[in-house]
Amino acid sequence: MTIMQEFQIQTLAELFSAFSDASRLKIIAILAEGECNVGRIAEAAELSESATSHHLRGLRQLKLVRSRKVGREVYYSLHDDHVIEIYETGRDHILHG
Amino acid sequence: MTIMQEFQIQTLAELFSAFSDASRLKIIAILAEGECNVGRIAEAAELSESATSHHLRGLRQLKLVRSRKVGREVYYSLHDDHVIEIYETGRDHILHG
DNA sequence: CCAATATATGAGCATATATTCATATATTAC
DNA sequence: GTAATATATGAATATATGCTCATATATTGG
Known part of the structure; x- marks a missing residue:
């Protein structure tokens, strides 16, 4: 275990916070399929465009x-494969943990 | 990408929520070193025993x-190595992401 | 230029969350 | 038995969060 x-630790908490909301997880899952514009993300995630935009801003600020x-x-x-890796590590836990 | x-998705959000707070991350990091009782966890994490107990309850309910x-x-x-795996995947991202 | 479209942003509100404080419960020591 | 210790729990409170609504800022087409 690396000393943190x-x-x-605060930064790590903020990273995981990005994944701690169902709306953002949907957005991440959608983007895992490939690049997408805001309107289609909103539609696919069943969110308002405003809510989608707010979430995307947060994810952008965290460089996700x-x-x-x-x-x-x-x-x-x-932003990079690390994002999918974190998502999938969590997903694997709930699916066959 | 598995269909979720x-x-x-809600369950996954709850899982990541457990990791989305600095106090809980400290507790997890402490427990990654090995088994520990509440008082010593509280001391090491610099939390009150009450706050520690509340967090431990949440982590227990999530089977972490x-x-x-x-x-x-x-x-x-x-609870199992999956917990460390999730923690480390996130940690690796912030340390050399 | 003006209207339409796509996205972004700020304020406000409702709900969730983390903590503290007081108190409860369980166990051990005397 | 009673006192002391370890942990748990519920209520209260302060702060954070996610959403909507209204509005702002591009950008394109006519």
């Missing part, structure tokens, strides 16, 4: 997703 | 920790 400083603007649309994608 | 039902009573003390330990 107080601020690192990236965004790319194309015309008036903004395409989001997972 | 609504209630499974086990408890074993010895006299008037109660020893807690991580």
Whole structure:
């Protein structure tokens, strides 16, 4: 076990907080399928566009997703494979833990 | 990507919620070192015994920790290696993500 | 330029969460 | 038995969180 400083523990808590909400997990699962714009994410996750946008902002600030603007649309994608890894580690636990 | 039902997503969110708080992460890190009783967990995590007990109850209900009573003390330990795996996957992300 | 569309943002509100404090319960020592 | 110790629990409170609604900011098409 690596020694963790107080601020690192706080950072880790914030990371897991991103995964601690069903709406955000849906968004992450959708983006795991590939890049997607806000409107379609909202539709697929059954969320308002506003709520979706708020969540995406949080995920972007935590560097869990990236965004790319194309015309008036903004395409989001997972920032890196670590995100899927965390998601899947948790998922494996509840499915066959 | 496995198809996840609504209630499974909710369950997954609850699992990650357990890791979304610095106090609980400290408790988990302490228990990763080995079994420990409530008083010593509280001391090591710099939490009140009451707060510690409340957190342990939540972790126990989620089957992330086990408890074993010895006299008037109660020893807690991580329920299984999945818990460490989730913790470490997140930790690796923030340390070298 | 103006209207339509896509996304972002801030305020407000309702609910959830973490903590403390007081108290309860269980066990041991005397 | 009673006192002391370890842990658990419920209520209260303060703060955080997620959503909606209204509005703002692009961007495109006419």
